[in-house]
Amino acid sequence: QSQDEAQDSCVISPKSIVGDACASFSTLDRLNQNIRPAVNDLTHSTDFFSHYRVNLFHKRCPFWNDENGMCGNIACAVETLDNEKDIPLVWRASELGKLEGPRAKHPGKRAQKERPLKPLQGKLGDNVGESCVVEYDDECDDRDYCVPEDESAASKGDYVSLLRNPERYTGYAGDGARQVWDAIYRENCFQRSSFPHAASLGKTTKPKGPAAMDFKAVIDAAGRQQNLEQQRQQNPLTPFVAKTGLEYEDECLEKRVFYKVMSGMHASISTHLCWDFLNQTTGQWQPNVNCYVNRLHKFPERISNLYFNYALLTRAIAKLGPYLSRHEDYTFCMGDRDQDAATRAKVLAVTEKAASVPHIFDESLMFTNGEGPSLKEDFRNRFRNVSRLMDCVGCDKCRLWGKLQTAGYGAALKVLFEFDNSENPEPPVLKRTELVALFNTYARLGSSLEAIQKFRGMVEEAEAAEVTPDQKKFEERIKEAEKINVIPDRAKKPHHVVVPSSPSEPVSSEHVDGEGEEEKQDRTVKEEFEAELQRVMKAFKIVIRGYLGLPGLLWNIAISELNRLWQFYIGLPVSPRTWRLERPSLNDEL
Numbered sequence: 294q295s296q297d298e299a300q301d302s303c304v305i306s307p308k309s310i311v312g313d314a315c316a317s318f319s320t321l322d323r324l325n326q327n328i329r330p331a332v333n334d335l336t337h338s339t340d341f342f343s344h345y346r347v348n349l350f351h352k353r354c355p356f357w358n359d360e361n362g363m364c365g366n367i368a369c370a371v372e373t374l375d376n377e378k379d380i381p382l383v384w385r386a387s388e389l390g391k392l393e394g395p396r397a398k399h400p401g402k403r404a405q406k407e408r409p410l411k412p413l414q415g416k417l418g419d420n421v422g423e424s425c426v427v428e429y430d431d432e433c434d435d436r437d438y439c440v441p442e443d444e445s446a447a448s449k450g451d452y453v454s455l456l457r458n459p460e461r462y463t464g465y466a467g468d469g470a471r472q473v474w475d476a477i478y479r480e481n482c483f484q485r486s487s488f489p490h491a492a493s494l495g496k497t498t499k500p501k502g503p504a505a506m507d508f509k510a511v512i513d514a515a516g517r518q519q520n521l522e523q524q525r526q527q528n529p530l531t532p533f534v535a536k537t538g539l540e541y542e543d544e545c546l547e548k549r550v551f552y553k554v555m556s557g558m559h560a561s562i563s564t565h566l567c568w569d570f571l572n573q574t575t576g577q578w579q580p581n582v583n584c585y586v587n588r589l590h591k592f593p594e595r596i597s598n599l600y601f602n603y604a605l606l607t608r609a610i611a612k613l614g615p616y617l618s619r620h621e622d623y624t625f626c627m628g629d630r631d632q633d634a635a636t637r638a639k640v641l642a643v644t645e646k647a648a649s650v651p652h653i654f655d656e657s658l659m660f661t662n663g664e665g666p667s668l669k670e671d672f673r674n675r676f677r678n679v680s681r682l683m684d685c686v687g688c689d690k691c692r693l694w695g696k697l698q699t700a701g702y703g704a705a706l707k708v709l710f711e712f713d714n715s716e717n718p719e720p721p722v723l724k725r726t727e728l729v730a731l732f733n734t735y736a737r738l739g740s741s742l743e744a745i746q747k748f749r750g751m752v753e754e755a756e757a758a759e760v761t762p763d764q765k766k767f768e769e770r771i772k773e774a775e776k777i778n779v780i781p782d783r784a785k786k787p788h789h790v791v792v793p794s795s796p797s798e799p800v801s802s803e804h805v806d807g808e809g810e811e812e813k814q815d816r817t818v819k820e821e822f823e824a825e826l827q828r829v830m831k832a833f834k835i836v837i838r839g840y841l842g843l844p845g846l847l848w849n850i851a852i853s854e855l856n857r858l859w860q861f862y863i864g865l866p867v868s869p870r871t872w873r874l875e876r877p878s879l880n881d882e883l
């Protein structure tokens with residue numbers, strides 16, 4: 294990686310990036326399978342990582358007025374079912390979104406000093422090691438990518454159990470939710486001055502290997518996604534990824550990464566709510582395949598973004614490992630040596646496994662051009678705005694996980710861009726909240742990857758069992774296309790056309806188009822000859838048309854097969870085959 298290339302960081306240079314981003318989808322799936330048990334162990338069985346401090350109730354949405362009905366409060370979130378009042382209370386969105394389990398207020402400095410081992414006075418339960426849960430240092434750091442949870446002087450937030458509040462379907466939807474997502478994607482509007490002409494235009498290095506293609510595919514979809522989404526609403530046939538030839542003109546890697554982080558987070562939330570879905574009329578929690586198909590399966594680039602986030606966080610966690618093991622004095626649990634040692638061992642088990650796949654993401658390519666520092670500042674401010682937007686989310690559980698995940702990505706970006714940084718030779722210390730958020734966000738992504746694998750299996754099974762509506766639609770389209778291009782079966786197999794060697798030679802009854810023997814006998818030889826000649830001409834035209842159309846047909850088949858191979862290679866759902874070999878039906882001939 295030459296310095297020149299690195300400095301030209303706004304050029305998406307798949308080749309140079311792929312040096313550090315050569316993880317294919319299947320590699321990430323394998324890594325996830327390998328690392329999941331350690332991540333689950335860490336986030337499920339340690340007090341440190343299973344509790345989170347968050348200010349959920351004392352912040353107002355800073356971007357729009359909560360009271361005018363456009364807010365994200367549960368009161369104005371549109372409920373999904375018309376007849377919600379008819380269903381039992383426990384299945385209603387208003388209930389599903391509430392926090393469960395015990396909650397403990399952040400203790401004041403005095404309580405922390407007086408009762409260092411029980412500062413929360415047992416409010417989270419008798420078995421919880423409170424010295425692992427309480428956050429002692431409240432200092433903010435301007436290198437943070439997220440609004441630190443302790444920013445507000447009014448409230449220091451509450452400690453809640455993450456295990457008691459799994460991220461799943463809550464019924465939160467409608468205008469409130471949409472407004473938050475819209476505002477999040479609007480943050481991806483970097484000032485144009487952030488992208489100097491020299492750094493943003495032109496030179497695109499063509500990807501060379503499959504790994505380069507992987508990364509290019511991941512990066513490509515990002516910047517124009519929103520426009521495409523809008524276009525697609527009017528015209529469903531708009532492609533997912535438009536190739537305009539100007540792809541790199543006004544977008545740089547940083548902007549794409551920002552978009553991908555948001556879209557990947559959105560995809561992960563969607564995956565969890567579809568996987569842990571409540572049928573509000575039967576009260577059954579179960580995976581909802583339709584939910585998955587409509588939100589993710591039909592949008593491979595959203596799934597790509599999810600994988601991208603997984604790669605990003607894997608890199609951050611791998612990078613964090615040496616810092617955590619070097620800083621022996623980092624204490625997870627002040628008052629419990631055994632738990633402290635056990636927690637450290639579990640964290641290191643995760644960081645070591647994360648480091649087992651090197652070259653996943655090369656953060657050194659970001660913020661390295663002339664405008665680097667201001668672009669970084671812009672990036673950080675936008676990220677902070679997204680953090681603040683979480684206060685506009687109108688469902689407690691969604692807000693909890695939304696805040697945790699933005700804090701998790703913020704912590705990952707801090708590790709990627711502030712550690713090993715010549716401006717800050719001393720790496721910033723990660724606060725407890727950031728560590729908990731980072732590892733739990735990683736756990737969320739891993740669980741999304743796993744759920745997507747299972748969903749994909751379900752879709753394949755369903756497709757094998759019956760013709761899905763999509764397939765039907767697809768076949769209808771093919772029929773329409775065939776009508777236009779008129780490539781009849783017989784044209785594909787011209788040798789089935791029987792041309793008599795002489796006009797007088799009798800034509801086999803199989804090829805007479807239903808004409809009866811009697812009628813044939815009544816015809817004069819001339820009429821017989823003309824009819825036969827017409828048939829020959831017709832057959833000839835069909836054959837010629839078939840031959841002319843053959844290269845196009847073969848080209849379409851090759852493209853469709855390459856596309857399917859590519860989808861298989863990068864681990865995306867493979868689209869159904871668009872063609873099949875068939876024996877021509879003789880009845881259909883002429």
Ligand SMILES: Cc1cc2nc3c(=O)[nH]c(=O)nc-3n(C[C@H](O)[C@H](O)[C@H](O)COP(=O)(O)OP(=O)(O)OC[C@H]3O[C@@H](n4cnc5c(N)ncnc54)[C@H](O)[C@@H]3O)c2cc1C
Pocket residue numbers: 460461462463464465466467470471473474522555556557559560561562563566595683686690691692694695
């Ligand atoms: C921060 C936050 C956390 C949430 N947490 C939960 C939760 O835990 N449980 C729960 O049940 N609901 C949760 N919700 C609500 C949930 O995300 C959806 O908003 C809701 O289910 C309605 O979905 P929808 O189909 O209208 O589309 P939405 O998911 O609201 O999406 C809105 C639009 O964004 C675009 N879009 C969708 N996905 C992507 C993507 N991955 N990348 C790019 N663009 C995309 C599409 O154009 C879509 O129409 C949360 C909402 C927010 C804002």
